[in-house]
Amino acid sequence: MPSAVERKPKAGSGMAAKDVHRIIKKAKVSAEKPLVAAVYVPIRTEQAASWRHVAAFAEKLVRWIPTYRATRGGKRGKRTVQALLGLLGLGIAGVGKTWIFAIAGVVVAALAMVLPVPRSRRALWVEQLKKNQVPTSIIVWSPGELVWDGVKITVRYQGKVLRSVRPVEMGYMKVLPERGEVFELHRVGGSDKDRWFFQVVSDQHWNQPGIRYRLVDQQEGIGIRRQDWEVLETSIGC
Numbered sequence: 001m002p003s004a005v006e007r008k009p010k011a012g013s014g015m016a017a018k019d020v021h022r023i024i025k026k027a028k029v030s031a032e033k034p035l036v037a038a039v040y041v042p043i044r045t046e047q048a049a050s051w052r053h054v055a056a057f058a059e060k061l062v063r064w065i066p067t068y069r070a071t072r073g074g075k076r077g078k079r080t081v082q083a084l085l086g087l088l089g090l091g092i093a094g095v096g097k098t099w100i101f102a103i104a105g106v107v108v109a110a111l112a113m114v115l116p117v118p119r120s121r122r123a124l125w126v127e128q129l130k131k132n133q134v135p136t137s138i139i140v141w142s143p144g145e146l147v148w149d150g151v152k153i154t155v156r157y158q159g160k161v162l163r164s165v166r167p168v169e170m171g172y173m174k175v176l177p178e179r180g181e182v183f184e185l186h187r188v189g190g191s192d193k194d195r196w197f198f199q200v201v202s203d204q205h206w207n208q209p210g211i212r213y214r215l216v217d218q219q220e221g222i223g224i225r226r227q228d229w230e231v232l233e234t235s236i237g238c
Helices: 017-026 052-062 072-095 099-111 119-131 226-236
Strands: 035-047 136-148 153-157 160-165 172-175 182-187 196-201 221-225
Touching: 035 153, 035 226, 052 119, 072 099, 136 221, 136 226, 182 226, 196 226, 221 226
Parallel strands: 196 221
Antiparallel strands: 035 136, 035 221, 136 153, 153 160, 172 182, 182 196
């Protein structure tokens, strides 16, 4: 019976031996020969609201809507305004001799059924329209760079360092993915700020134009090619 050392792995039962040796050999990185990988990093940016111009115009109109306070005097004022609108509508319809004046009179008189509105309601409308004018914060996956010199992982975007960590020195370990190809490096006893997410993408999908849309919106996530991830995790020893 062959010993455990002499046993050969079954075909298809994991990574081939030559692939393992290739990765380990390639994974010998150092300060003189670091791993420099192209990655995608999530950059938060502001996107202008689509209906901001319409919302701004509507806000100006809403501010002209008459209001009343929820007090006894305010309710008396409300009834006065409604009476005036009704009389104005009847006057417009009676003075004009065409159907246009009749329709305009009916519209003005009908406004007495909805106007004025409570002041708090108008304030709520104005606040909502203001929110529709504010730019929204979105994540845009942008090309970045990851450098691993055997001691420190550094992620840069447009020359600026986004994150930097010494995984071996700080006791980082790999956490198996809960879904898909999202791996995590996490320091034992560390906080959420110490968590690093890597979304591993095959070379086939990496070169496709829609690569950015394949990545999950995670604030701390980093999109990385599979071959670069294999070098990284092997050389870290996690």
